[in-house]
Amino acid sequence: MAKRAQGPGDSTRAVHGGERDHQATDAVTTPIYQTSTFWFRNSEELRRFQEGKIRRDEYGRYGNPTWRAVERKLCSFEGAEAAVLFASGMCAATTIFLALLPKNSHLVITSDCYRRTRQFIRQYLTKLGVETSVIDPADTKQLADAIRDETAIFFTESPTNPYLRVIDLKEAVKVAHARGVKVMVDSTFASPVNHRALGHGADLVIHSATKYLGGHNDLLAGVALGSTEAIAPIREAVGVLGGVTDANSAYLLLRGLKTLSLRMERHGDNGLRVARFLEEHPRVRRVWYPGLESHPDYEVARRLMRGFGGVVTFEVDADLEGTCRFIDACRIPYIAPSLGGVETLIEMPAIMSFWDLTPEERLKLGITDSLVRLSCGIEDSHDLIADLEQALAAVLQSA
Ligand SMILES: *Cc1c(COP(=O)(O)O)cnc(C)c1O
Numbered sequence: 239m240a241k242r243a244q245g246p247g248d249s250t251r252a253v254h255g256g257e258r259d260h261q262a263t264d265a266v267t268t269p270i271y272q273t274s275t276f277w278f279r280n281s282e283e284l285r286r287f288q289e290g291k292i293r294r295d296e297y298g299r300y301g302n303p304t305w306r307a308v309e310r311k312l313c314s315f316e317g318a319e320a321a322v323l324f325a326s327g328m329c330a331a332t333t334i335f336l337a338l339l340p341k342n343s344h345l346v347i348t349s350d351c352y353r354r355t356r357q358f359i360r361q362y363l364t365k366l367g368v369e370t371s372v373i374d375p376a377d378t379k380q381l382a383d384a385i386r387d388e389t390a391i392f393f394t395e396s397p398t399n400p401y402l403r404v405i406d407l408k409e410a411v412k413v414a415h416a417r418g419v420k421v422m423v424d425s426t427f428a429s430p431v432n433h434r435a436l437g438h439g440a441d442l443v444i445h446s447a448t449k450y451l452g453g454h455n456d457l458l459a460g461v462a463l464g465s466t467e468a469i470a471p472i473r474e475a476v477g478v479l480g481g482v483t484d485a486n487s488a489y490l491l492l493r494g495l496k497t498l499s500l501r502m503e504r505h506g507d508n509g510l511r512v513a514r515f516l517e518e519h520p521r522v523r524r525v526w527y528p529g530l531e532s533h534p535d536y537e538v539a540r541r542l543m544r545g546f547g548g549v550v551t552f553e554v555d556a557d558l559e560g561t562c563r564f565i566d567a568c569r570i571p572y573i574a575p576s577l578g579g580v581e582t583l584i585e586m587p588a589i590m591s592f593w594d595l596t597p598e599e600r601l602k603l604g605i606t607d608s609l610v611r612l613s614c615g616i617e618d619s620h621d622l623i624a625d626l627e628q629a630l631a632a633v634l635q636s637a
Contacts, residue, residue, distance in 0.1 A: 248315070248431055248499035256310025257492070268307045270489045274298040300477050305488040311495055312451075312461055316430040317437055320469035322462050322476055323488065327426060327446025329481035330460030331355050334422065334442065335363060335391075337475035342367035344389040348375040348405070349603075350398035352424065353591050375403040376534065378413050385417045395424040396433065397539075400551045400587055400611045401526050401604065404535040407542060411439035420468075426450070426578070431502040432545045441468055449578030450547070453494040453501050456579075457487040501580065501616055505548030508614035508622060513550045515623045521630045523553040523608070548614035549577050558607035560633050561586060565610065567629035570622060577613035582622060585611050 246254075257268050276295040278284040286292050295301045309321040324330040335358070339345060347359065349372050359370050373380040375398055385392075392414045396405040407423065414421045422442040423435040429450040435443045445451055447459035462472055476482060483491075506529075513527035525532070528539035529546035539546060554561045565573055571584035575591065585591070587605045597607070614622060 251311070251314045252498050252500075253496050255314030256307045256312075268304060268489070268492055270485045271303045272485050273302070299480055299482055302482075302485050302488065304485040304492070305483055308488050308492050308495070309461070311492065312430070312463060315495070315498070316443060316463045317434055318443070318463035318465075320464060320466045320473075322469055322473045323447075323483050323491075324460035324462070324476060325481045325483050326458045327352075327424075327444065327448055327460035328354055328358070329476075330444045330446075330462050331424065332358050332362075333475050333479050333481055334444065334462055334472055335359075335368075336479065337471050338420070339363065339366065339368050339390050340388075342388065344368065344386050345370045346381060346384045346389060346392045346419070347372055348394040348398060348403075349373065350375055350401050350403050351395055352399055355393075355424070375405055378406065378409045381410055382413050385414070385419055389417065389419050391420050391422055393422045393424070395427065396435065397427040397528055397535075397547070397549075399427065400549075400609065402427065402528050402533070402535075402546075402549065402551060404528050404539040404542065406538045407435060407438040407440060415439070427547055427549060428543060429498065429502055429547070429578075431499050432506070432543045432547060436463065438542060441465075442472075447491055448576065450502065450505070451495060451498065451578075452491050453498065453578060454490070454580055455576060455583075457490045457494075459483045459487050459491050502545060502547070504616040505578070505614060506545035508616070508619045509546055509548040509550055511619040512612065512614055512622055512626065513552075515626065516550065516552050519627075519630060521555045521634055523555045526551040547578075550612045550614065552610055552612070553606060554608045554610060554630070554633065556608055556633050558588060561608045561610065562589070564629050564633045567632035568625055569629075570617060570625045571612065577611075579613070580616045582615035582617060583613045587611060 275297050305323045309323055312321045345368055371384040373384050394405050411421050420441040423440045425433055425435050425443050426446045426449050442462055442464040444462045447461050510529045513525050513530050516522045517525045527550045528535055554564050565584050565586055568584055571582040574583045575585055576583060587609050588607045592600050592605045
């Protein structure tokens, strides 16, 4: 398992990181600063602020003390110098691409990737003349071949969605950096508890904080982390593009983060137990979970990750209708998009995230009719397994 630097443990950082810097009150919790702007006592204070002699907040789009606390806590967690919070995970990705990709530059991404990110690249980045090459997640040789003189960024998820491929980041970073290409990792499926991409040499890490970081299916937010130098142009860009989070969501995120390492332990335990159960079940064709020896990236995952999370992807031994009957028969999971929250969620990519594609287009992306993505929450594993067992039996009876 991946080792960690010295210092406070994950749970201590989770509870205390970033929060003791608000001076106005002695509240133990960080207040929700419900304000859009901040006042100056006089023109002298304003001048000193503009000259950089004092640091303070000015206007809500540039900073709010509640979200600054979240940024500090996340820095502590991820081992980053700087962080910037966004209104959503998509906002983090799109703001960074707009901030960092020069006109007519080139981007390399991996094939297994959040659908909307791919859509942004196809529909919007092409307008700026940015070309994109798509490579197989596991193949650093393809990465080397794809890089051109004008390549600015290699972007990948790790683990990926929905097949949970784990990138050998040390190798990828070596290849990219040798050619002057920045490495950006969407680490949403791992969370900083299970994987710290910056520690493996990545230049930037993003998370959809909507998922594990918030953890309670009750907020939307995103975050980017990296060195002070790497984050500076991104902070500037969010001030221009305006995709900032609000103080209430920031507070919910701060509160959710305090239990992140506890939750990740249970998500990972449930994920592994459920994956093992499904792998043995005769009505399940195949299971993808990086903690199973059968997963193509099992060895890489063991080397780079501390745990494997709650998401388990599998194929039911049934057609589209049979798979629908299976998810309908599940009693604990909600049929819903998203992942990483305390409630178990189940989805069928063929009729959810990839609904608008033809069956042929779906197959090209490896999305079959019987594919199911389960995000195990923090319920008791024996209840989850018993529920899946009765739902699979229901498919068997009606087949
Ligand atoms: C959900 C998700 C996103 C988008 O995040 P939002 O907070 O929904 O905007 C991006 N990447 C991955 C891997 C995700 O799971």
